[in-house]
Amino acid sequence: MxxxxxxxxxxxxxxxxxxxxxxxxxxxxxxxxxxxxxxxxxxxxxxxxxxxxxxxxxxxxxxxxxxxxxxxxxxxxxxxxxxxxxxxxxxxxxxxxxxxxxxxxxxxxxxxxxxxxxxxxxxxxxxxxxxxxxxxxxxxxxxxxxxxxQDLADHTLRTPIEPAVSFGDDPLRMMRAARFSSQLDFTVDEDARAAITEMTASIENISAERVQAELSKLLLTDNPRPGIELLVDTGLADIVLPELPALRLEADEHHHHKDVYQHSLTVLEQAISYEHERHPGAEPDLVLRWAALLHDIGKPATRKLGPGGTVSFYHHDLVGSKLAKKRLGALRYDTATIKAVGRLVELHMRFFGYTEAAWADSAVRRYVRDAGDLLERLHMLTRADVTTRNRRKADRLAFAYDDLEARIAELAEQEELDAVRPDLDGNQIQQILGIAPGREVGEAYRWLLELRLDEGPLGPEVAAERLHAWWAARGSAE
Missing domain, CATH: 3.30.460.10 (Beta Polymerase, domain 2)
Incomplete structure (x- = not known):
């Protein structure tokens, strides 16, 4: 009070x-x-x-x-x-x-x-x-x-003048209502909410850059769910972030699956929790939060209804990555943010293969190599993506990811996994094979990288011998 x-x-x-x-x-x-x-x-x-x-x-x-x-x-x-x-x-x-x-x-x-x-x-x-x-x-x-x-005391967001006039003057205020509802934990009053619902189309008059700024501020709050739900419920999200309301997939009496929209909001909340847990007091991570919110936006386009009530979303990670990059591009985000969010969405399902069969060291190396400097964010996103109410299943997935992180740490200690590179660089490849810079050097480099991922560090001498053998076999094949 x-x-x-x-x-x-x-x-x-x-x-x-x-x-x-x-x-x-x-x-x-x-x-x-x-x-x-x-x-x-x-x-x-x-x-x-x-x-x-x-x-x-x-x-x-x-x-x-x-x-x-x-x-x-x-x-x-x-x-x-x-x-x-x-x-x-x-x-x-x-x-x-x-x-x-x-x-x-x-x-x-x-x-x-x-x-x-x-x-x-x-x-x-x-x-x-x-x-x-x-x-x-x-x-x-x-x-x-x-x-x-009095409105502070009542935890209410109300416009100083008629809402339609205020929002008509600057439609971005409708998005600020969403942001402040999360930032302050306040409720938007009924008149303002009704005006937002009636005036959603006017947000199209606002530049993408200003919309982007408000979405970022909303996501960077400690509890973005209320603001996001306001955007979706009033119809604003249909214009500024249509992939989100599209997650409210209908289920029929024969095919059932979890509510993808609510699941995505829960993943966002859990990602924020992991963020606070791992980096207490640090600045909020916009890339992680966007990835958590958008990680499943490829599901509506990939949903397949099968026999026996089964539902599948094959390749929703790849489709979702493309959609995420397209949406963030339309919102005028910088290239680095677009690329990072897209990559996290693309990789968010990779871990689940680890629970089905034990990974060889080479698979662990590839997981790290593909994540690059996004590895810790991928850790948090993947853990946050477990929202099942089945405690036994949740514990099994958590144990599996604990094991994967432990193996990554062990391999990193053994061979500096964070900077996986071939045992030979481009200049050494040219000298050993006696070739000039060009496409063949790149092919040799990629072959050596795969060798490094499969077998770990070999050292320059052994790598040179294996390179000679690969080159000779390649020449014979041609």
């Missing part, structure tokens, strides 16, 4: 911090208004750590820059067009924005900047009431014209 007295006490402490107090004095001396606004106020009231400092003022950008220059180590005016000036004060990066009264052009949904004159007017244009509170400085007075404090 959020109590006003406790909230005001926390805000007083925040106002006394070096950054806030320094800015407060500077703007008061220059006879301009200043208020700490949005997320920092919300988080301070909730007793959460305040990581970002956002301020708003009636000063125009040139005046802001003039005021902060003497008290800051650096300044940035890249957002001057939108009224925002950045600065570094006491080692922290802050942003100060002129009061806004945005309107939107109705086509691209880009804001047409109109500077405002009042703090109340500025707050009314924000996305949700819980983000529309401000701490007026230096008075340390809480400004809450839209009832954000």
């Amino acid at each position: 959020v109590r006003m007295a406790e909230a005001l006490e926390r805000l007083e402490k925040l106002a006394a911090s070096p950054i806030v107090s320094t800015l407060s004095r500077a703007f008061a001396e220059a006879e301009y208004e200043l208020a700490l606004v949005g997320g920092p106020v919300r988080d301070a009231i909730l007793g959460r750590t305040v990581n970002d400092f956002d301020f708003t003022t009636n000063a125009r950008p040139d005046d802001i820059l003039r005021i902060v220059t003497p008290i800051s180590d650096a300044q940035w005016d890249i957002g001057r067009e939108f009224g925002t000036i950045g600065a570094r004060i006491h080692g922290e990066t802050i942003e100060i924005t002129t009061y806004r009264a945005d309107t939107y052009d109705g086509v691209t949904r880009k804001p047409v900047v109109a500077f405002g004159d009042t703090l109340t007017g500025d707050l009314s244009r924000r996305d949700f009431t819980v983000n529309a509170m401000a701490l007026r400085l230096p008075q340390n007075a809480l400004e809450d014209p839209t009832g954000g404090f």
Whole structure:
């Protein structure tokens, strides 16, 4: 329960911090208004750590820059067009924005900047009431014209104005509703939820880059499930991530299989749990989380209904990898992220062959070689993919993966498995065979790599003998 007295006490402490107090004095001396606004106020009231400092003022950008220059180590005016000036004060990066009264052009949904004159007017244009509170400085007075404090107490996300108007101004706010529902563990109020459902098509007016940013922020929360479910239930996901709602496969009375959509959400939750377990306090792993959410998106396209109620999804890993890369590409993710997520989706089924028959050392080496620097993520994804309620089966799979990881560690200690390479490099191959650079060197290198994976390290001399024999046999065959 959020109590006003406790909230005001926390805000007083925040106002006394070096950054806030320094800015407060500077703007008061220059006879301009200043208020700490949005997320920092919300988080301070909730007793959460305040990581970002956002301020708003009636000063125009040139005046802001003039005021902060003497008290800051650096300044940035890249957002001057939108009224925002950045600065570094006491080692922290802050942003100060002129009061806004945005309107939107109705086509691209880009804001047409109109500077405002009042703090109340500025707050009314924000996305949700819980983000529309401000701490007026230096008075340390809480400004809450839209009832954000009560909504914090009620754990409710509500728009300061009519939801249809707010979302019409900026449709990305519908996705922010999903993100904040996960980040804050709040419920989107019925009117806002209904408006999202009615207005899903308007998200198509938002650039892929802005959609991508919101999806990333959602996935990087500690509990992304509520936000993802909101995207799917309202229909937003049908537009921004259609492969996800497609996982809600229908089952008939003769063919039954687990709910792939709910399974995927559980895998995501379990992957996050493994992430925290293995790397406590580390930054969230976006690649792992995308791979966990998308690992089964190839199933709808590969589902086959067989006799006796059987259902199969052959090659869903390969199909899913292609779909994942295509979707992340459409969302304008960077090449490294797309490649890593696609590779994890492609490899996520590989381990299950280990439970069917004991792997030779060569198979273990190939598993490591194919995973490359994604090996630890593959470990976590594969373990997270076990969601069976059959305790006996779950224990068997966990034991098998424990055994595989132990074998990987043992082989790595024996032969530096993390950097599996042939015993001879390209230059040595050319010298031994007396050939020039070209296709044949590559063929010899790949043959030596397979030999290395099958038999482990042989040493340069033995590898050279085996290479000569392979070359001679190859020449005879040709």
